[in-house]
Amino acid sequence: MPRSRDSMLSRDPYLPNFAAMRFLLPALILATVVGYAQTYTETLGVRLNGGLIFSTHSGAVQNTAPIIDCGELTSGSGVGPAFSLGLEFPFAPSIGLGVELGYSNRSGTFSRVNEYPMRDSLTGNDVTLLANHELIATLNYVEISPSIIIPIIGSFDKRTLGFSIGPRFALPVAKSYVQQETVTSPSNGVFIVDGKRTQERTIAQGELISPSSMLFGVSASLESFISVGEHIALIPRLSADYFFTNVVTDAEWKLFGVRAEIGIRWSSGSTSQPAPPPPAVGVVAPVYVPPRIALQIFGFRGEVVTGNELRASTPIVNAVFFDSSSADIPLSYRRSIDGSTVSTDPVAAHAWVMSRVANVVKANADARIILEGATSGTTTEPEGIALAQRRAESVRRVLEDMGVSRSSITIKSSVLPRIASNSDFAGGREENRRVDIIVQNAPLQRWVSAEEFAFARGTVNVRASFSGGAPDARPDSMVITTNGHDTVLQLAQVESGQPVDIAMSPTQASVKISLMASAGGAISQRDTVLDVAVLPRRSIAMQAGNFDAVLRFDYNSSDLSEDVKGLLRQLGEQLPPNSTIVVEGSADVLGSEERNRVLSEQRAGNTENFMTSVANKKLNYQTSTRTDKYSDDTPQGRFLNRSIHIRVLPAK
Numbered sequence: 306m307p308r309s310r311d312s313m314l315s316r317d318p319y320l321p322n323f324a325a326m327r328f329l330l331p332a333l334i335l336a337t338v339v340g341y342a343q344t345y346t347e348t349l350g351v352r353l354n355g356g357l358i359f360s361t362h363s364g365a366v367q368n369t370a371p372i373i374d375c376g377e378l379t380s381g382s383g384v385g386p387a388f389s390l391g392l393e394f395p396f397a398p399s400i401g402l403g404v405e406l407g408y409s410n411r412s413g414t415f416s417r418v419n420e421y422p423m424r425d426s427l428t429g430n431d432v433t434l435l436a437n438h439e440l441i442a443t444l445n446y447v448e449i450s451p452s453i454i455i456p457i458i459g460s461f462d463k464r465t466l467g468f469s470i471g472p473r474f475a476l477p478v479a480k481s482y483v484q485q486e487t488v489t490s491p492s493n494g495v496f497i498v499d500g501k502r503t504q505e506r507t508i509a510q511g512e513l514i515s516p517s518s519m520l521f522g523v524s525a526s527l528e529s530f531i532s533v534g535e536h537i538a539l540i541p542r543l544s545a546d547y548f549f550t551n552v553v554t555d556a557e558w559k560l561f562g563v564r565a566e567i568g569i570r571w572s573s574g575s576t577s578q579p580a581p582p583p584p585a586v587g588v589v590a591p592v593y594v595p596p597r598i599a600l601q602i603f604g605f606r607g608e609v610v611t612g613n614e615l616r617a618s619t620p621i622v623n624a625v626f627f628d629s630s631s632a633d634i635p636l637s638y639r640r641s642i643d644g645s646t647v648s649t650d651p652v653a654a655h656a657w658v659m660s661r662v663a664n665v666v667k668a669n670a671d672a673r674i675i676l677e678g679a680t681s682g683t684t685t686e687p688e689g690i691a692l693a694q695r696r697a698e699s700v701r702r703v704l705e706d707m708g709v710s711r712s713s714i715t716i717k718s719s720v721l722p723r724i725a726s727n728s729d730f731a732g733g734r735e736e737n738r739r740v741d742i743i744v745q746n747a748p749l750q751r752w753v754s755a756e757e758f759a760f761a762r763g764t765v766n767v768r769a770s771f772s773g774g775a776p777d778a779r780p781d782s783m784v785i786t787t788n789g790h791d792t793v794l795q796l797a798q799v800e801s802g803q804p805v806d807i808a809m810s811p812t813q814a815s816v817k818i819s820l821m822a823s824a825g826g827a828i829s830q831r832d833t834v835l836d837v838a839v840l841p842r843r844s845i846a847m848q849a850g851n852f853d854a855v856l857r858f859d860y861n862s863s864d865l866s867e868d869v870k871g872l873l874r875q876l877g878e879q880l881p882p883n884s885t886i887v888v889e890g891s892a893d894v895l896g897s898e899e900r901n902r903v904l905s906e907q908r909a910g911n912t913e914n915f916m917t918s919v920a921n922k923k924l925n926y927q928t929s930t931r932t933d934k935y936s937d938d939t940p941q942g943r944f945l946n947r948s949i950h951i952r953v954l955p956a957k
Contacts, residue, residue: 347462347574350393350403352540356566358387360411364557366440373484373509375438378415379640383442385410387564393454401454401461403469408478409448411560415440419486423494435490442513444552444560445479450524462572463538464530473546475520484508515553520560522548530570540568596774598783598829600767600822606802607763609837611811612845614758615879615953617854619647619654621661621750623742625700626735626940630686632695640703651855655941658742659700663707665747672747674714676700679722679741681734693718700740724859730895736860736940749868751875758848759811761837764802769822769829771796783824796824814838849884849953856912857948861896863907865915873912876951877920884924885954888912889931893943905930912949927954 362381368374389407396402421434452471459465488494488504495502526544533539544564552558625634634640639656642663648654666672678697680686697716705711722741726733767785785792787803794801807816816837821830854876856869865873880886890909892901909928916924931950935942 345576347572349573352391352568352570354566354568355388358562358564360413360562362413366556369553369556370515381413381415383413395461403452403454405450407448409446411444434494436486438486441483443481446475448475467528470525473522473524477516480513480516483510515555517550520548520550536572538570542566593775594773596825596827598822598827599770600829600831602833604766609840609842611759615849615852620651620855622655622941622944624739627738652942663709669747673745675743676716677741678718681737689720690718696740726860759809761807761816765805768800780825786821852953854951855948882922887952888928889950891931891946891948893946894937
């Protein structure tokens with residue numbers, strides 16, 4: 306007998322039980338909403354940190370009590386442990402406050418090389434003993450550091466990347482030192498200590514008696530949370546701090562530190578269950594393929610251009626200027642040959658004057674230096690010649706530290722400089738407080754007369770196409786960047802030739818071409834290596850278009866010095882015939898406007914007359930006064946304005 310549909314459903318064991326599902330589905334939805342709605346809110350974070358701190362010491366430590374003066378110490382470093390305990394409080398959803406109490410070992414070692422005259426007991430010859438002088442400072446501090454904490458990635462209590470910054474206070478708890486020396490050269494050099502011969506000696510040791518009672522500075526750090534439990538996280542942290550207060554009260558001694566730490570953090574808070582969010586109602590937005598750019602390089606047309614270029618070296622204002630009534634060299638001057646590149650700006654390059662002079666002297670065995678110390682006059686600096694002498698001695702010490710032999714330096718002193726500026730002006734008095742550096746038997750300045758150059762020049766063919774993205778957001782143009790040079794193209798223009806001009810050495814076999822296309826938020830980049838060895842080469846005549854020389858004159862004078870004449874002779878020898886020399890005279894702000902105008906014209910005219918007399922070829926001249934001058938706010942700027950500027954136009 307056939308069964309009805311209802312009876313078939315009620316008896317089939319493999320079909321689902323819909324009555325049970327009507328109860329199970331609401332239960333699953335409720336559990337999901339409850340789990341989703343639970344929200345954890347942190348109220349307090351406690352952390353313990355530990356690691357190492359790398360400290361650098363800088364300044365001018367020479368005779369702070371009770372250290373024995375064995376020469377100026379300018380830099381040192383050390384590594385020590387650091388640990389701290391901290392509390393953190395959320396202040397807003399994206400910011401928090403913290404405070405840490407810690408202990409840091411900021412010990413470090415200053416060092417310098419000292420020279421002592423001695424007699425070799427084997428040969429009887431006078432030699433120089435070199436000894437490495439070290440000041441080993443033991444400095445431990447209890448430190449307090451409040452901070453503002455900003456989560457960059459993640460929330461405050463689960464910071465994938467966080468940043469903090471705030472002031473830092475340090476109280477000294479250990480402050481001792483040891484001074485010692487070790488002979489480095491010659492190998493048989495020794496000290497005599499208590500009748501015994503030794504190559505190492507302790508000069509002094511004990512407690513620093515003039516430490517600052519508290520150091521004040523600033524600290525900043527980056528950190529990341531690595532969760533190891535529901536409320537526990539490991540925190541690697543990298544921090545840097547700098548103290549504005551000196552370590553001691555009677556010398557310049559600053560501390561900078563970098564800390565690498567690992568911490569453990571415990572979080573305390575509460576969990577709430579807010580109402581579930583209402584179901585979303587709306588129209589589903591269409592999904593578009595993300596925008597992208599296809600970029601291709603398919604060929605290069607060009608050549609290698611070689612030649613020589615005439616360039617001028619940065620002018621030297623061969624004087625060191627001092628503050629009123631002071632014989633201390635201002636901190637703006639560089640006091641060591643550290644390999645840094647001299648600024649191409651003549652005013653900024655003045656900071657390197659002593660290292661530039663030292664390099665000139667060391668490169669010329671017969672070179673001699675005369676240091677002429679001076680003051681602004683007994684009315685403003687009543688100490689007079691004694692002050693001038695101390696200023697010259699300060700410059701001599703720095704030159705000796707740079708490797709210039711003391712025997713090659715002569716000191717002179719006078720109340721006013723040999724060529725004095727007008728003391729009726731405040732700027733003139735500022736200029737007279739100086740030490741002039743006179744170099745004999747060596748050129749103070751040279752022009753680079755034939756600097757060889759090479760360029761790979763041509764056109765690289767590029768194909769770029771844009772696709773994807775929302776139709777209403779499609780851009781109208783695309784930017785093609787070739788080795789840093791931007792070109793804007795219409796989006797429909799998929800092929801173009803991009804200009805290439807790459808500086809290279811004359812013997813270089815290949816150069817790199819970097820291409821990038823960007824439009825509508827999409828970026829594509831391609832790099833290729835161009836084989837320049839197979840490109841045709843073209844040599845061009847000497848170029849002088851970038852030549853710009855500054856030649857200085859004495860105060861209120863239009864007479865060409867012998868150094869200036871020598872440099873002008875160099876220029877006349879290097880220029881091709883029919884070149885045009887542009888000579889622009891200049892004067893400083895001191896004196897009347899009419900006098901400065903006449904002086905500028907005289908300087909330009911005298912330069913043209915001298916060049917005409919020594920040049921053995923036809924050269925054209927354009928003389929004028931210079932309006933684009935250096936700032937007259939500094940002595941070196943005014944010295945540079947007492948000058949002529951020389952530019953060269955290519956031959957017609």
